[in-house]
Amino acid sequence: MHLMYFTEQPMSAYPEDAGLDFGATALMFSNRHFDPVAGSRLYNEYLEHYRLAEDVGFDGIMLNEHHNAPFCMQAKCNVFASILAAVTKRVKIVLLGNPLPLADNPVRLAEELAMIDMISGGRLVSGFVRGGGQEQLATGVNPAYNRERFEEAHELIVRAWTDTGPFRWEGTHYQHRVVNPWAIPLQKPHPRVWIPGVLSKETIIWAARQRYPYIALSTAIDATKKIWQLYDSVAAEAGYTGGPENRGYLQRCHVAETEEKAMENARQFMWMQGEFTGLAHPVWSSPSGYFSPSNRRAFVEFAVGRRANPRAAALEDQLRDQQIIAGTPKTVLPKLRRLLEETRPSILGFWASDGFVSSADTMTCIRLLGQEVLPALREMGKELGLASPFEANAPVSIKYAEGPGARRTPQQAALR
Amino acid sequence: MSTTEATWTTESVRVAGQALPVLKGGAGDPLLVLHHDIGSPAGLPFYDALARHFTVYVPSHPGYDGSERPEWMRSVRDVAVVYQWLLADRGLSGVSLVGLGFGGWIAAEMAAMSPGAFRRLVLVGAMGIKPAAGEILDQALMSYVDYVRAGFEDAGAFDRLFGAEPPTSLLEQWDLNREMTFRIAWKPYMYSQTLPHLLGGVQARALVVWGRRDRIVPIECGERYARVLPRARLAVVEGAGHFVEMEQPDVVGKLVTEFVTAS
Numbered sequence: 001m002h003l004m005y006f007t008e009q010p011m012s013a014y015p016e017d018a019g020l021d022f023g024a025t026a027l028m029f030s031n032r033h034f035d036p037v038a039g040s041r042l043y044n045e046y047l048e049h050y051r052l053a054e055d056v057g058f059d060g061i062m063l064n065e066h067h068n069a070p071f072c073m074q075a076k077c078n079v080f081a082s083i084l085a086a087v088t089k090r091v092k093i094v095l096l097g098n099p100l101p102l103a104d105n106p107v108r109l110a111e112e113l114a115m116i117d118m119i120s121g122g123r124l125v126s127g128f129v130r131g132g133g134q135e136q137l138a139t140g141v142n143p144a145y146n147r148e149r150f151e152e153a154h155e156l157i158v159r160a161w162t163d164t165g166p167f168r169w170e171g172t173h174y175q176h177r178v179v180n181p182w183a184i185p186l187q188k189p190h191p192r193v194w195i196p197g198v199l200s201k202e203t204i205i206w207a208a209r210q211r212y213p214y215i216a217l218s219t220a221i222d223a224t225k226k227i228w229q230l231y232d233s234v235a236a237e238a239g240y241t242g243g244p245e246n247r248g249y250l251q252r253c254h255v256a257e258t259e260e261k262a263m264e265n266a267r268q269f270m271w272m273q274g275e276f277t278g279l280a281h282p283v284w285s286s287p288s289g290y291f292s293p294s295n296r297r298a299f300v301e302f303a304v305g306r307r308a309n310p311r312a313a314a315l316e317d318q319l320r321d322q323q324i325i326a327g328t329p330k331t332v333l334p335k336l337r338r339l340l341e342e343t344r345p346s347i348l349g350f351w352a353s354d355g356f357v358s359s360a361d362t363m364t365c366i367r368l369l370g371q372e373v374l375p376a377l378r379e380m381g382k383e384l385g386l387a388s389p390f391e392a393n394a395p396v397s398i399k400y401a402e403g404p405g406a407r408r409t410p411q412q413a414a415l416r
Numbered sequence: 417m418s419t420t421e422a423t424w425t426t427e428s429v430r431v432a433g434q435a436l437p438v439l440k441g442g443a444g445d446p447l448l449v450l451h452h453d454i455g456s457p458a459g460l461p462f463y464d465a466l467a468r469h470f471t472v473y474v475p476s477h478p479g480y481d482g483s484e485r486p487e488w489m490r491s492v493r494d495v496a497v498v499y500q501w502l503l504a505d506r507g508l509s510g511v512s513l514v515g516l517g518f519g520g521w522i523a524a525e526m527a528a529m530s531p532g533a534f535r536r537l538v539l540v541g542a543m544g545i546k547p548a549a550g551e552i553l554d555q556a557l558m559s560y561v562d563y564v565r566a567g568f569e570d571a572g573a574f575d576r577l578f579g580a581e582p583p584t585s586l587l588e589q590w591d592l593n594r595e596m597t598f599r600i601a602w603k604p605y606m607y608s609q610t611l612p613h614l615l616g617g618v619q620a621r622a623l624v625v626w627g628r629r630d631r632i633v634p635i636e637c638g639e640r641y642a643r644v645l646p647r648a649r650l651a652v653v654e655g656a657g658h659f660v661e662m663e664q665p666d667v668v669g670k671l672v673t674e675f676v677t678a679s
Contacts (some may be wrong), residue, residue, distance in 0.1 A: 062641070144595050287598070288592075299591070303587070
């Protein structure tokens with residue numbers, strides 16, 4: 001198993017009432033509510049939490065980015081990835097991920113990622129995302145070409161990583177006279193690419209066609225099973241068998257010394273008041289052209305309030321469906337076992353706390369996870385045959401017949 | 417003046433590799449009417465008013481109202497070229513253009529690219545020029561209903577046309593049209609930086625019509641159109657917002673008819 005620590009890096013110091021009054025906590029919710037003094041404190045606390053996560057035995061640290069919203073302070077995941085490349089020694093730095101359509105210069109992204117890979121000694125996992133709807137508006141990127149830009153930027157980055165330069169790129173959305181970055185990844189053939197998602201079938205299908213692991217973000221168990229059915233059927237068409245090494249899951253899971261404390265802190269997973277990316281105007285979270293045309297009818301009804309938000313279940317429902325797990329190490333383990341047995345992921349991210357949970361409680365949670373939960377999960381993973389892409393030495397993509405372990409470069413070998 | 421209602425037919429015309437539905441009605445000199453970003457509601461009294469005097473052509477913009485989407489199309493100028501192609505294909509000359517809102521931008525582009533070709537140019541609440549002080553209302557930040565409502569001075573006019581709670585099928589159509597608008601007019605949003613510099617050669621007389629309470633395109637844009645087009649005047653319509661011809665069909669119908677028929 002590959003066990004990761006994750007936090008959204010919440011900007012918890014903003015006044016909650018202001019968000020409720022405004023009716024949204026994203027995009028147009030004024031940044032006058034952002035307090036950089038608290039921001040400075042929080043960034044450094046989050047960094048401390050990451051270091052602790054490495055110390056207590058997590059295999060990876062998962063990072064993400066969002067824009068114009070208090071629920072996530074990371075405006076550029078490559079910034080924290082760069083810091084972690086230097087201050088950590090062992091953990092994988094798992095970016096889930098860089099929002100490709102937002103990039104006007106994917107070659108620049110390829111360079112940044114290559115630098116992070118080299119500085120970290122080959123510890124980068126470079127996930128890619130489409131970016132939320134609000135991200136398109138926050139950065140002025142056309143939502144109607146979101147998927148086209150995602151696919152083209154991905155192709156260009158992988159080529160920049162793997163093909164010898166210089167070459168020319170004349171695409172639909174990107175044109176480059178010279179692609180010849182003098183920073184290329186340490187990992188060969190290239191860093192692993194994992195694709196997180198929550199909603200869109202198209203992304204699951206795309207990830208399965210590339211043979212990239214898909215990371216389901218806090219979906220309910222039944223929905224997660226459907227994701228794997230779809231993934232596996234596409235994998236079969238593509239000529240390989242989908243398995244645990246293709247499956248990841250992000251679990252909201254808070255542990256504490258007592259049940260009461262755990263449950264009190266778990267309520268903070270609802271801190272953003274809407275779906276887990278905050279209270280949002282539906283037109284902002286899904287601008288026209290951004291979502292799948294097959295969902296158009298449902299979406300327009302949602303946009304004018306004729307249909308409930310499918311992603312904003314009550315805390316009690318999310319606890320029942322195990323989208324949120326809370327308790328002591330002893331009481332969360334059977335629930336995690338159920339998740340592993342029923343959905344068979346080999347990559348498991350722990351979204352350990354949110355909102356106003358204190359730094360001390362977060363650190364207790366990380367410590368308890370590391371000392372009491374992760375070792376038990378590793379045993380379960382062995383028993384259930386949940387080998388991670390690293391353990392299984394899975395190929396990094398459909399283009400490769402074998403995993404990178406068989407073709408490690410002398411430089412990489414020297415680092416291990 | 418005849419009061420008989422025109423008979424309308426829809427013909428599918430192939431232009432630039434796309435099937436383009438063109439609504440046609442009335443008799444007289446040719447008038448090309450270019451619709452708003454929200455599409456072209458069926459049975460508008462304004463269209464009937466024009467059809468009493470002209471042969472009226474109302475194409476669905478490519479990718480709007482269910483017409484085939486040109487995946488390659490990237491700009492409003494592309495739409496203008498498609499319509500030049502349509503007119504040439506039909507062998508139409510001496511055409512007058514009536515552009516409504518977003519369609520006004522397309523009409524202005526057409527006039528700029530063929531400065532001597534058109535008989536008259538009418539721009540109604542036209543997008544296409546960057547306001548100096550205000551902003552063009554950005555539909556990307558608001559719901560379909562809120563956006564269209566913002567285009568009316570009188571909320572009752574919206575209710576009569578679309579219903580107080582528009583049906584889901586209409587919302588889907590607005591979403592589809594909005595997506596196509598994003599595909600060709602996302603950035604800069606709803607204006608061209610070069611268009612104002614290209615309008616000085618237009619030889620046709622032009623009428624710029626604006627609703628007094630246009631909350632979508634500031635009236636200063638109408639003033640600018642009237643300044644940069646050499647033979648233009650601005651007519652402001654009271655009791656109307658952006659969708660002037662939907663809110664005051666008789667007034668705009670009369671203005672356009674008199675302007676286009678005058679020798």
